[in-house]
Amino acid sequence: xxxxxxxxxxxxxxxxxxxxxxxxxxxxxxxxxxxxxxxxxxxxxxxxxxxxxxxxxxxxxxxxxxxxxxxxxxxxxxxxxxxxxxxxxxxxxxxxxxxxxxxxxxxxxxxxxxxxxxxxxxxxx
Amino acid sequence: xxxxxxxxxxxxxxxxxxxxxxxxxxxxxxxxxxxxxxxxxxxxxxxxxxxxxxxxxxxxxxxxxxxxxxxxxxxxxxxxxxxxxxxxxxxxxxxxxxxxxxxxxxxxxxxxxxxxxxxxxxxxxxxxxxxxxxxxxxxxxxxxxxxxxxxxxxxxxxxxxxxxx
Numbered sequence: 284x285x286x287x288x289x290x291x292x293x294x295x296x297x298x299x300x301x302x303x304x305x306x307x308x309x310x311x312x313x314x315x316x317x318x319x320x321x322x323x324x325x326x327x328x329x330x331x332x333x334x335x336x337x338x339x340x341x342x343x344x345x346x347x348x349x350x351x352x353x354x355x356x357x358x359x360x361x362x363x364x365x366x367x368x369x370x371x372x373x374x375x376x377x378x379x380x381x382x383x384x385x386x387x388x389x390x391x392x393x394x395x396x397x398x399x400x401x402x403x404x405x406x407x408x
Numbered sequence: 409x410x411x412x413x414x415x416x417x418x419x420x421x422x423x424x425x426x427x428x429x430x431x432x433x434x435x436x437x438x439x440x441x442x443x444x445x446x447x448x449x450x451x452x453x454x455x456x457x458x459x460x461x462x463x464x465x466x467x468x469x470x471x472x473x474x475x476x477x478x479x480x481x482x483x484x485x486x487x488x489x490x491x492x493x494x495x496x497x498x499x500x501x502x503x504x505x506x507x508x509x510x511x512x513x514x515x516x517x518x519x520x521x522x523x524x525x526x527x528x529x530x531x532x533x534x535x536x537x538x539x540x541x542x543x544x545x546x547x548x549x550x551x552x553x554x555x556x557x558x559x560x561x562x563x564x565x566x567x568x569x570x571x572x573x
Contacts (some may be wrong), residue, residue: 310424380553
């Protein structure tokens, strides 16, 4: 069993959720890029759910920013979400890089799905 | 605090080794009196330093990643060392995992002090010190500036209003 899974959840229909759990760094970044490519290829909105992630580094941020750029170019919504309780290291890297409004990052998967569906440019309105 | 071991790790400079370093770091921290927030910063900064070795040090050849952890009464100093091509900030964009270019700014923001040493052909060493209990947040002293540029690399002069899209 993969301790650091990245799976696609398409239960929301027109928005696919990339569920990222465990620790992710340069080793798992290629797999994350593959999953993000797959999500973008489905043509709808994309949510990256980091609720179950316990560590992400700049390799992961690079993958997310690259996917965000491509989603915007394809006129697809792109939103990152975290849970009510965020792993301190993940909140820290999002805070000090100032990427919360850029990615953007919202709290809760349902809110993220709505945002990805409602804002094709992923900019929150 | 009882004397903490002086830990030295040597491993191939490959992506899968970075998580191993984090595990060793967490184990070392268990023996010390670390604030949880400092431990989180330490894991991030050391991961970024190790990632720099994996991505930049050896071009396409094999090489080693060396990590040394040295504790004293107030802090833990972590040395991350390679024997590669030395400091060369240019990024090899052909890599399977393109670098964002955020590693050193993060190390500066997350460590209480850091030092970068290296010369062409003689490898590079990053030394980061983390205090068990901080009096101030290093991210306020050395904030990460900039944002991602249109080329996908971190641009220290950009603002968050400028990324593509």
